[in-house]
Amino acid sequence: MPKSLALDPKKMKEAEAALRTQAAKLLSEGTVTVFLGHEEGWDGLPVPFFATTPGEAKRLVWNPLVAFNLAKYLLDRLTGEEKVGIVVNGCGSLALDRLLKDRRFPRERLFVVGIPCTGLLDPDKVLALPDEARQTALEGGKAEPGLFLKRCGWCDAPNPVVADVVLGEKVPEEAVPQQYPRVEEIEKMSPAERAAHFKTLYEKCIRCFACRNVCPACSCRECSLDQWEPLWLGKATVPSEQLMYHFIRAFDVAGRCIRCGECERVCSVGVPLMELNDKLMKDITELFGVQRPHVPADVEPLGQWTEGDADLEAAH
Amino acid sequence: MSESARKLLVPEVATILEIRDETANGDTKTFKVQVDNPEGAFKHLPGQCAMISLFGVGEVMISITSSPTRGWPLELCIKRAGRVTGALHDAQIGDKVGLRGPYGNVFPVEDWKGKNLVFIAGGFALAPVRCLIDYCLAHRDWFKHIDIIYGARSPGDLCFKSDIFDRWTKERDTTVSLTVDRADEAGTWKGAVGFVPAFVEQLKPSPKDTIAITCGPPIMIKFVLQVLPKLGFTDEQTFTTLELKMQCGVGKCGRCNIGDKYVCVDGPVFNLSQIKELPSEF
Amino acid sequence: MAQSPVPKATRLVKKVGLGAWLTALAADNDVMAPVTVDGKPLFRWIGAGEVGQLDLAAVHTVNSPKGGVMPQTEPMLTYSAVQDGSGGKTLDIKPAAEDRPAVLFGVRPCDAAAIDLVGKVYLTGEFTDEQYQARRDRTTVVAIACAAPAKACFCTSFDLNPGAARGADVVLYGRSGPGSVAEGDAYYAIAYTERGEAFLGGAAAKAAGVSDLPAGERDKLEKIVAAFRGLATPLGKKLGKIDVADKLEGLFESAYWEKVSSRCLSCATCTFVCPTCYCFGVADTGAGGQGVRFRYWDFCKSPQFMLMAGGHDPRPAKKNRTRQRFLHKLNYHHNRCGEYLCVGCGRCVESCPVGLHLPLVVSDVRGLQP
Numbered sequence: 001m002p003k004s005l006a007l008d009p010k011k012m013k014e015a016e017a018a019l020r021t022q023a024a025k026l027l028s029e030g031t032v033t034v035f036l037g038h039e040e041g042w043d044g045l046p047v048p049f050f051a052t053t054p055g056e057a058k059r060l061v062w063n064p065l066v067a068f069n070l071a072k073y074l075l076d077r078l079t080g081e082e083k084v085g086i087v088v089n090g091c092g093s094l095a096l097d098r099l100l101k102d103r104r105f106p107r108e109r110l111f112v113v114g115i116p117c118t119g120l121l122d123p124d125k126v127l128a129l130p131d132e133a134r135q136t137a138l139e140g141g142k143a144e145p146g147l148f149l150k151r152c153g154w155c156d157a158p159n160p161v162v163a164d165v166v167l168g169e170k171v172p173e174e175a176v177p178q179q180y181p182r183v184e185e186i187e188k189m190s191p192a193e194r195a196a197h198f199k200t201l202y203e204k205c206i207r208c209f210a211c212r213n214v215c216p217a218c219s220c221r222e223c224s225l226d227q228w229e230p231l232w233l234g235k236a237t238v239p240s241e242q243l244m245y246h247f248i249r250a251f252d253v254a255g256r257c258i259r260c261g262e263c264e265r266v267c268s269v270g271v272p273l274m275e276l277n278d279k280l281m282k283d284i285t286e287l288f289g290v291q292r293p294h295v296p297a298d299v300e301p302l303g304q305w306t307e308g309d310a311d312l313e314a315a316h
Numbered sequence: 317m318s319e320s321a322r323k324l325l326v327p328e329v330a331t332i333l334e335i336r337d338e339t340a341n342g343d344t345k346t347f348k349v350q351v352d353n354p355e356g357a358f359k360h361l362p363g364q365c366a367m368i369s370l371f372g373v374g375e376v377m378i379s380i381t382s383s384p385t386r387g388w389p390l391e392l393c394i395k396r397a398g399r400v401t402g403a404l405h406d407a408q409i410g411d412k413v414g415l416r417g418p419y420g421n422v423f424p425v426e427d428w429k430g431k432n433l434v435f436i437a438g439g440f441a442l443a444p445v446r447c448l449i450d451y452c453l454a455h456r457d458w459f460k461h462i463d464i465i466y467g468a469r470s471p472g473d474l475c476f477k478s479d480i481f482d483r484w485t486k487e488r489d490t491t492v493s494l495t496v497d498r499a500d501e502a503g504t505w506k507g508a509v510g511f512v513p514a515f516v517e518q519l520k521p522s523p524k525d526t527i528a529i530t531c532g533p534p535i536m537i538k539f540v541l542q543v544l545p546k547l548g549f550t551d552e553q554t555f556t557t558l559e560l561k562m563q564c565g566v567g568k569c570g571r572c573n574i575g576d577k578y579v580c581v582d583g584p585v586f587n588l589s590q591i592k593e594l595p596s597e598f
Numbered sequence: 599m600a601q602s603p604v605p606k607a608t609r610l611v612k613k614v615g616l617g618a619w620l621t622a623l624a625a626d627n628d629v630m631a632p633v634t635v636d637g638k639p640l641f642r643w644i645g646a647g648e649v650g651q652l653d654l655a656a657v658h659t660v661n662s663p664k665g666g667v668m669p670q671t672e673p674m675l676t677y678s679a680v681q682d683g684s685g686g687k688t689l690d691i692k693p694a695a696e697d698r699p700a701v702l703f704g705v706r707p708c709d710a711a712a713i714d715l716v717g718k719v720y721l722t723g724e725f726t727d728e729q730y731q732a733r734r735d736r737t738t739v740v741a742i743a744c745a746a747p748a749k750a751c752f753c754t755s756f757d758l759n760p761g762a763a764r765g766a767d768v769v770l771y772g773r774s775g776p777g778s779v780a781e782g783d784a785y786y787a788i789a790y791t792e793r794g795e796a797f798l799g800g801a802a803a804k805a806a807g808v809s810d811l812p813a814g815e816r817d818k819l820e821k822i823v824a825a826f827r828g829l830a831t832p833l834g835k836k837l838g839k840i841d842v843a844d845k846l847e848g849l850f851e852s853a854y855w856e857k858v859s860s861r862c863l864s865c866a867t868c869t870f871v872c873p874t875c876y877c878f879g880v881a882d883t884g885a886g887g888q889g890v891r892f893r894y895w896d897f898c899k900s901p902q903f904m905l906m907a908g909g910h911d912p913r914p915a916k917k918n919r920t921r922q923r924f925l926h927k928l929n930y931h932h933n934r935c936g937e938y939l940c941v942g943c944g945r946c947v948e949s950c951p952v953g954l955h956l957p958l959v960v961s962d963v964r965g966l967q968p
Contacts (some may be wrong), residue, residue: 047953048861068952076860076916204640206661206670208897210865210951226902229399235881235894236671266951268660268867270638323693323728325880325893326675352688371677371689371891372884398907412679412689534910561906563880563896566725570877570898573926574912576933581724595850597904597912597922 002155002176005119005148007064007141011168015115016062018167019087022113024057026085032111034077035060035085036070045123048073062087064121064138067149069095069216069262074105083109089117090171091151093160094258095216097296100162102256104219114163116171119143119152122265150274151261154178157295178259178285178292180278187279202242204269211263211273217253225249250276255284255302259294324566327369327414328356332407333389340472343396344440345405346381349415350389357388358418362425362448363557363585366417367565368392370407374400377562377580380418381443381476383450390415393443393475419565420584423448423529423555425455434463434521436540438512438532442466442475444557444584445531450479453487462487463521467495467512471505493519513539516547523548529555534598541588551589558584558591558598574598603763607789608819609798609808611770613782619806620649623701627738630666631703632659641665641702654704657748658948662709662873664716666702667734670870670895674729674880679887694729694890699736701797707762707769708753708941710741712873714765718935719876738797741766742785743826745776747834750944752957754834758941761826767794775822776829786811786819833944833957840938842963846929850921854966858959859920861952866897868955871945874927877903898922924959 023035034052037060041047046066050073051057070086072095077084088096093114099105125147126137137143145153156176160166186194212218212225225233225245233248234241259281263273281293288301288309334348349368351357360366360380369375382391396405407413425448433452437445452459464484468474474494485492495508495515508515513536521528528549530540537556544554560572560579567581575594577583586594611619623629624646631644632653639656641663673694682688705713713734720730744751744760753759760776763769768789774782787808789795798808811819869875879896883889896903899919905911913919931939946955 041953042947042955042958045953050860072863073860204635206866206870208866208870210863210867213863213865214951226900228902231881234883235879236883236892237894238671266863266865266867268871268949269640270636270660272636323674324725325727325729325891326691326693329689329691369882369891371691372882372887372889374882375880401907410686412687414677414689414691559906560912561904563878564893566727567723568720568725568727568876569879569893569896570926571879571896571903573930576930595925597918 002174005152007143008118009064009139009141012062015168019062020058020060023051023060023085024054026111027057028054031083032085033082036073037087038066045127065123067120067123069260071096071099071216075219083111085111087113088160089115090158090160091260093162094157097162098216098256098258099219101296102219112163114160114166116168117158118171120149121147122149180282182275183279183282199239201271202246203239205242205271206269207237210266212249214262214266216258217256250280254280255300325564327416328353330413330415332409332411332413335409338475344475346391346393348389348391351415360384360418361422362451363422364418364420366415369414370403371414373403376400377565379444381446383447383454385451385454395440419580423585428527429458432461432526433459434526434528436465436516436530438536439468440475441531446476462490464492465516467515469497471496471500512536513543516540517543520547527553531557552587554588560598603790605788605790607795607798608811609787610811611785611787611808613784615806617649619802621646622802622805628698628700629703630663632656654742657744661871663702663705664873666700667713667737671892673890673892675891677889696732701738703740705739705741706744707741707760708758708943709873710739710765711758711762712941713739715874716876738767738793740768742770745772747829747831749832750947751831752834752837752942752944754831755837755840755942756938759827760829761823763790767791768797771822771826775825837957837960840960842960843929843932845963846925855921856917859916862916862920862954863952864899864916867949868946869897870895871949873943874939874941
């Protein structure tokens, strides 16, 4: 758990005020025509919100529950020339950087407001708390490690990697070695145990595609797994098709996963999807020596071919 | 399997007896199909469609283009557009297909007795109208004057040429008016040149005691439905058919649900006042 | 719309006998029941060995039991190329074989009502879906009244309540009444249909010690049932009765849909957890001349839903598709069938990752200028 994880609701409230001012300014000056952020939704749970007027900018929130990767919504705004504003913290900026490095949205059309992050809480867990405990966490800043978003546990990028303006002081960065304990447990299983493990887990999948749709590494205009011609992925929700969907998707994002875990978080039936992604990240570290596989690079290890690549050697 | 034992979405097995090119470029073909089991032969009325399928590929809803007065085998006119229609285009005579129907509502032909009829069709959308035209011609005494106004992109794209030139032009008190968007280079086309909506406006069919039925590509329909009111046709006098993606064909799967209608059971035949009540999602 | 259902039989079911009952049922029936898997309560088909994981305390399973009567993937027919009599080839088409009888156990009243609501789509109108009918006819729906409705429950906003019997063959009412989730040692089991009556009198029930109502408890039972039926639901209180069908008539072109749809992820979560969503697609799978044609749950939020061959798409944007979902549930279905296509189970409230759910839309629509 990074030492920098110290929830600071007071600082976040200050950042929220600065964010509202900044977004209102961008909108009133016409620098952007829309600002992607969050607002308070039903029941205190923040939801993605796209402000189009300075008045609407006043509804933007910044608090310990703003877990969404807003960058994905840029794909709804590909046509047109107008500039889009967006607020990102550390992991949010990784998601944005992923889309930028995948050349899915032009940087010139963005105005990025960055806010350094000291941790976010899991909205579902927090809202399930009794009122007093919830208040202690959200306003008092006292939260057990288990209340944080999973990704905060391995976060080594609390400061935005992309920003036109940064609100608040930088958070001291620390090296957090990426570890994959669950993957190591599964690797110890026999093939038969592993087969049973994956079959049992993926039987629960209802093929809703929430995981794919929320993933910043999944940004194809037409997903091959939606195609009818050819029908790569059959429509039947049987174990063979379920495993194929998830394994193919894990390989498609391999090397580009930012380890945000949003796929797991939005899964309504609780499939631990990150097991697959973590396994591939561990492999990438071991095979190619990439220590921080979750941070977008200009060219990813699987996006290049180099003589002397470890996996080529192994094949010989 | 008899009608009563057959499950709702389980088709009859049918054989392709004949495949006829309708257009010069081969993208539209008329298939003659016959059910293998005589008990599986259903009766249809103009406006209705059938689900034809290639097992292993899929099903597609196609309007029945042969008049019920001609009985079986049925004719279905299919344009190559996607996966299933493409596979059907690659099928051979003698191949087996699935067939189930008839689905959809019917043109209210009985209400039109004593009236003039104006048929306006474009391209391969003459297919559903052809069934209706032949049905009306088989009951010729029911109607007064019949106008058939038909156009296509080019002379090679005119469908059902033998019906047009060998039969319809020879019917009594029946006028056939043809147009093409552009004539052929060889200059053999001696008829009118121009888009169907403008052609209709030129021909000025009278709305008095007349029913207008129109089918065509969405853009043609849009303009025809602007021209007809200009000529004095009311919404109740104007009929069309809607084409939407359909999966079950029996009003259950929700695919063709627009507004509170399921186009596969409440349509595909609608008059213009019914169309105006629908959300514009077609 | 809600009529007071007439009980056909009443029994007492001791909780200690539930395990034995389900195990006995699992011998001849496919049993679907709520079990908690890795912290998530799910409705699933359970084997006799999983009876111990039964979790009747979970008011809200993540998914609904609609898969019991409307499987997510359902074969409709098999086809195979065979020789015909005269040396040629033909096709042998067989309707899909029928599954075993089924018992959906521990269904909530909202979910049972949804089964009836959706059943009307499949069973009425111009065509009757025989496959659905046959499956429904061999399924017994055993509901359990909700002792403590969850935060997101709003069944009372429709003609329903936590003790309603619509769509259920049997309803179990906790013997010590509502208010305590782990209450009491037994349930009053009331059968409202002949199927339910036969179920309560069957061999499995007898083996589980399902007994007659003890003498003198008739009055208590009636009070308890009334108490369950009179329970309020938290979100239902907030929303009141749903009344937006008429107002939505004039809102098709409203700018509201663009705004509310912008955060939609276009996934199928809401549709697949919803007990009243019933849209399906049809597909074939096979090779070498034989295979299966099946139907599968589809979702109107999908960009492919209305996409036609040739590229024409009547609902090209998220705005169109989001609008369709809510207009279908709150206006179109109401116009066509006289009731809203929602039972207030609250799953969309709990499952949508971005909070784009029906109560939100109802509440927004109420505030919109026409």
